[in-house]
Amino acid sequence: xxxxxxxxxxxxxxxxxxxxxxxxxxxxxxxxxxxxxxxxxxxxxxxxxxxxxxxxxxxxxxxxxxxxxxxxxxxxxxxxxxxxxxxxxxxxxxxxxxxxxxxxxxxxxxxxxxxxxxxxxxxxxxxxxxxxxxxxxxxxxxxxxxxxxxxxxxxxxxxxxxxxxxxxxxxxxxxxxxxxxxxxxxxxxxxxxxxxxxxxxxxxxxxxxxxxxxxxxxxxxxxxxxxxxxxxxxxxxxxxxxxxxxxxxxxxxxxxxxxxxxxxxxxxxxxxxxxxxxxxxxxxxxxxxxxxxxxxxxxxxxxxxxxxxxxxxxxxxxxxxxxxxxxxxxxxxxxxxxxxxxxxxxxxxxxxxxxxxxxxxxxxxxxxxxxxxxxxxxxxxxxxxxxxxxxxxxxxxxxxxxxxxxxxxxxxxxxxxxxxxxxxxxxxxxxxxxxxxxx
Numbered sequence: 001x002x003x004x005x006x007x008x009x010x011x012x013x014x015x016x017x018x019x020x021x022x023x024x025x026x027x028x029x030x031x032x033x034x035x036x037x038x039x040x041x042x043x044x045x046x047x048x049x050x051x052x053x054x055x056x057x058x059x060x061x062x063x064x065x066x067x068x069x070x071x072x073x074x075x076x077x078x079x080x081x082x083x084x085x086x087x088x089x090x091x092x093x094x095x096x097x098x099x100x101x102x103x104x105x106x107x108x109x110x111x112x113x114x115x116x117x118x119x120x121x122x123x124x125x126x127x128x129x130x131x132x133x134x135x136x137x138x139x140x141x142x143x144x145x146x147x148x149x150x151x152x153x154x155x156x157x158x159x160x161x162x163x164x165x166x167x168x169x170x171x172x173x174x175x176x177x178x179x180x181x182x183x184x185x186x187x188x189x190x191x192x193x194x195x196x197x198x199x200x201x202x203x204x205x206x207x208x209x210x211x212x213x214x215x216x217x218x219x220x221x222x223x224x225x226x227x228x229x230x231x232x233x234x235x236x237x238x239x240x241x242x243x244x245x246x247x248x249x250x251x252x253x254x255x256x257x258x259x260x261x262x263x264x265x266x267x268x269x270x271x272x273x274x275x276x277x278x279x280x281x282x283x284x285x286x287x288x289x290x291x292x293x294x295x296x297x298x299x300x301x302x303x304x305x306x307x308x309x310x311x312x313x314x315x316x317x318x319x320x321x322x323x324x325x326x327x328x329x330x331x332x333x334x335x336x337x338x339x340x341x342x343x344x345x346x347x348x349x350x351x352x353x354x355x356x357x358x359x360x361x362x363x364x365x366x367x368x369x370x371x372x373x374x375x376x377x378x379x380x381x382x383x384x385x386x387x388x389x390x391x392x393x394x395x396x397x398x399x400x401x402x403x404x405x406x407x408x409x410x411x412x413x414x415x416x417x418x419x420x421x422x423x424x425x426x427x428x429x430x431x432x433x434x435x436x437x438x439x
Contacts, residue, residue: 034155037133037141038113044092044100047074047107050433054426061390061407062424062433068377068393069404069420070436074107077431082423084416086127089147090432099131101147104419104434111150120167123177128153130177130195132169140164142177144195154195159203161189170215170222172257173280176201178222182210190222190260204260211249218278218306220257225275226250229372234274235325238288238297252285254309264309268300277330281306282355284335286317286328297322301337303355313358321346329371330355331381334396338366352399362399368392375413377420377437382413391422 051059053075063072076082079092079102088104097119100112113131120132120140129147134140140158145151164181172178177193188208192201214228226249227234237250251267252275267273271287278284283304288297302314320326320340326347328337333355341348350368352361368374368383368391375382376396383392390405391413405422411430412423421434 033139033141033157036135036138037143041112041114043094043098044109044112045078046109047076047102050075058408061405070438073105073434075431075433076102082432084414084421085147087148088418121169123169123171125171125195132179142193156193158191158200168213168215170217172217173220185210202259214275216278218283219280221254221306222257223252223254223283225252225273227274229276231325231327237272238290266309276328284330290322315358327371331376331396364399364401373412375415377415384410
């Protein structure tokens with residue numbers, strides 16, 4: 001079976017229920033694709049008490065939290081890209097084809113499914129998770145899963161546009177999912193799925209090649225780029241180490257969520273555009289160009305109007321080393337960038353700007369490593385720190401920063417309205433430790 005990587009981002013008939021801890025299928029009378037789309041599985045591990053999986057030194061650090069962390073709940077090992085969603089549910093995956101959920105409080109496994117055939121990943125929509133896949137010998141499907149129960153609430157059969165070995169799913173305005181598939185390397189097909197309908201809302205061919213694997217929705221505008229918020233994809237876009245990118249790959253392209261109509265495309269000179277974040281009305285773009293003569297990356301940040309693609313404001317950022325890629329992330333109405341310094345090198349500072357107008361709010365010494373795997377809790381940004389240095393808790397209004405969980409390595413932070421999760425290395429392997437979030 002063919003599997004593709006996951007991107008986290010329904011209609012009536014197919015039902016699964018939890019019985020004796022396992023999912024049991026009820027009879028289904030709709031077409032075959034919905035029957036063969038998913039298979040219940042137990043391959044997602046349950047959580048365990050933190051004391052059962054952490055060595056004494058790590059346990060001493062992790063079991064003594066301070067605000068905004070409450071008491072530790074459970075430790076969940078063996079899942080990839082775990083994410084706290086709604087109602088204290090942790091969604092993660094095992095391999096490229098299995099997705100499941102664990103209760104963040106008790107550690108109990110709630111449900112798990114194997115996506116059959118080619119997996120196109122999934123996207124969070126309201127209280128559900130829409131999984132998209134193309135079972136072998138059948139039509140592609142979008143299946144709506146209840147996050148807390150694992151109930152299969154509906155299934156949409158997508159139009160078969162031919163074999164598409166990969167795809168990217170994007171949640172749109174928290175009520176629909178758009179899937180970008182590539183039946184050919186240079187031609188894409190967009191399909192909008194409403195989880196309440198048995199057929200797609202619309203399908204449209206678009207001139208987007210397979211390099212456009214990163215998408216985000218800004219309200220009802222859907223934006224795609226060849227670099228997402230992570231530094232690796234952006235560095236590869238700027239340097240083009242394989243020498244296979246065309247100039248059009250450096251731009252962003254936007255489409256209407258109403259019918260897939262192209263709305264605008266954006267690029268600053270011959271810079272490569274990194275799709276950092278979106279809001280209901282704005283698109284945050286970090287732009288970089290490799291100046292080989294000077295041996296540096298030239299950088300800038302811009303905020304675009306999501307409806308028109310026009311710049312609301314932009315700012316030049318310091319030049320940086322071409323060996324590493326500086327980062328940017330959005331936390332509510334505050335935009336953070338990591339900035340270089342000619343004397344101190346790459347990632348020397350964290351600089352905060354007001355999203356609305358670009359006004360610089362503060363600049364502090366940078367002790368974080370990754371912005372794209374961080375989270376925000378109220379006015380606090382929780383940023384993974386350096387190796388064995390926990391995480392940095394930064395007040396977004398003042399820039400005041402402190403280190404928490406010093407002595408362990410934090411690689412990812414995730415949060416919902418009830419809890420916070422830290423992905424840490426325990427015995428050299430990643431595990432998500434969940435904590436209450438005091439009210």
